[in-house]
Amino acid sequence: MDRTATLTKKETSGHESQLGLDTKADRLTDHVKTGVVSQAKGSAYIEQSNTKVVCSVFDPREIPRKSGYSVNGELYCEFKFAPFSCIQWRSHQPDAFEKECSLILRRSLEPAVCRHEFPNFQVDVYALVLENDGSALAAAITCAALALADASVPMYDLVVAATLGVHGDKKFMDPTVEEESLCNILPPDGRSRNHGIITAAFSPAHQQMSEFAQSGAMDIDCATSSIQLLREACESIYLLSQQCLLKGVTKMLKKKQKEIKLDLSSDRIAC
Amino acid sequence: MAEILLSEAEKTFILHGVEEGFRCDGRMRLDYRPMEVETDVVSHASGSARLRLANTDILVGVKTEIDTPYPERPREGKIEFFVDCSANATPAFEGRGGEELGTEISNSLATAYQSSQTFDLTALCILPGQQCWKLYIDILILECGGNLFDAVSLAVKAALHNTRVPKVKGACLDGGTVDLQLSDDPYDCCRLDVSDAPCLVTLCKIGDHCVVDPTAEEETCSSGSVVIAITEKSLVTSVFKTGVGSFHPQTLIDILKVGQTIGLSVNKALRAALLEEEQQGRKKECFGFLK
Incomplete structure (x- = not known):
């Protein structure tokens, strides 16, 4: 999310006429896949239109620099933009925005992970944005939850996330970079002065919102009505995530069955 | 946050x-x-x-400096927040222990002040595209007794209300370099308009209810809190969750509504207190740190 980029007035007016609350078209281009990084315990890759995020989860390890016993295991999350992922070059060192995103990522995932299952241990979650075309944080949260599930980390439910951009009377589900920078600036004098970006993480099985991060400025009605919109958007990604996991499991089972068959046949030969 | 040990019975x-x-x-x-x-x-x-909010003690200092504005926002000044969690507050902050909490608080303030509807950064512009004022807002946590977000945001608003930026009498561009003329009188200053600066309100969910201004003990009993930034015009400029828990969407909506009413009254109370202090003028009794 490039917050510094701003649009000139001419561009913004052009945008407004073209865009409305257009969610369906974006959703069709979603792709998710698990088990993409062979070295990681679990991994996932997500494509939300042009936003591409890869996430890997590693085996639990002892919490570094900690002497006391902790009843609950810890989740270490790192959110990083690849240097070439945005319009401007990103430094290798995490900046303030990336640190904030890492924190939001952790806050979104923590409630869904059964942390009491691995006391005194820490699970590392790394999310890397390969290409940023808006809503990268939401994509990273969805992707990280899939990677955690792929790594067989015990969880209560998957976490899915969605972003909503608000600019005046218009709302953008899963905004692109241009839409995001539009939502960061004040709308011209008119009826509504609301503007801002909301990222929400949601666990549909228990109907729990694990994170609701809003920036910008909007009235309370706009914020509360967005909750429902975001929830509906999350439910639609949830199905996709579930299917993706199911596919992964069936594939693995088939592979195992094949191996068993092979074993049996080799046994016969030995007899 | 400082760890407080509570037994199950106390909880x-x-x-x-x-x-x-x-x-x-x-x-x-x-x-x-x-x-x-x-x-x-x-x-x-x-x-x-x-x-000072019960046992939470916050000191905020604002320094002004001349800087060049961001190229994409030539007509705006800059504002930077830094939170220092002193090891005086609690031994847990020793070394780099307080760093994480410090960045969390400063990031939340930066987000809450991000919109141009909150704090008018154009007032800090000296010469568009050339020079502007940069406000360094340094927040020192002297004592930690819970509810840091609310206390820090109120202290920041009070400090900004008190901030005096030197008056620039004239600015001209002289062959690429900027020539500034500042007033000779150190008391000749501009005040900043903080009427739209937001206050953060933490609502801590304990059991089925939420409480405002939790003590450190209450914070350990709760599964999660929602922090809402509200301006005097009842605009929500930032919402985020702290703690490990999660919320049902309806609970979240209820919390936001409660937060709005609380935020408005807190803003009003702070404004009244600041006005009252100002009316006392130079006769004001100075309390300082030793009481």
Whole structure:
């Protein structure tokens, strides 16, 4: 999310006429896949239109620099933009925005992970944005939850996330970079002065919102009505995530069955 | 956050109390603890404030400096927040221990002040595209007794209210270099308009209810809190969750609505307190740190 980029007035007016609350078209281009990084315990890759995020989860390890016993295991999350992922070059060192995103990522995932299952241990979650075309944080949260599930980390439910951009009377589900920078600036004098970006993480099985991060400025009605919109958007990604996991499991089972068959046949030969 | 050890019995006591609408210090669920605010406490700062909320003690100093504006926002000044969690507050902050909490608080303030509807950064512009004022807002946590977000945001607003930016009499571009003429009189200053600056309100969910201004003990009993930034015009400029828990969407909506009403009254109370202090003028009794 490039917050510094701003649009000139001419561009913004052009945008407004073209865009409305257009969610369906974006959703069709979603792709998710698990088990993409062979070295990681679990991994996932997500494509939300042009936003591409890869996430890997590693085996639990002892919490570094900690002497006391902790009843609950810890989740270490790192959110990083690849240097070439945005319009401007990103430094290798995490900046303030990336640190904030890492924190939001952790806050979104923590409630869904059964942390009491691995006391005194820490699970590392790394999310890397390969290409940023808006809503990268939401994509990273969805992707990280899939990677955690792929790594067989015990969880209560998957976490899915969605972003909503608000600019005046218009709302953008899963905004692109241009839409995001539009939502960061004040709308011209008119009826509504609301503007801002909301990222929400949601666990549909228990109907729990694990994170609701809003920036910008909007009235309370706009914020509360967005909750429902975001929830509906999350439910639609949830199905996709579930299917993706199911596919992964069936594939693995088939592979195992094949191996068993092979074993049996080799046994016969030995007899 | 500083770790506080509570036994299960103590936790149940707090939980049942909140359910009945009583809290350990005699407050209701939506009551704040008494607050003390004093401005102009540091002579070398352009603006300063000290806020004490029960055992939480915050000192904020604002320094002004001349800087070049961001190329994409030539007509705006800059504002930077830094939170220092001193090891005086709690031994857990020793070394780099308080760093994580510090960045969390400063990031939340930066987000809350991001919109141009909150704090007018154009007032800090000297020469568009060339020079602007940069406000360094340094927040020192002297004592930590819970509810840091609310206390820090109120202290920052009070310090900004107190900030005096030197008056620029003239600015001209002389062959690429900027020539500034500042007033000779050090008392000749501009004040900043903080009427739209947001206040953060933390709503801590304990059991089925949420409480305002949690003590450190209450914070350990809760599964999660929602922090809402509200301006005097009742605009929500930032919402985020702290703690490990999660919320049902309807609960979140209810919390946001409660937060709005609380935020408005907190803003009003702070404004009244700052006005009252200002009316006392030079006769004002200085309290400082030793009482």
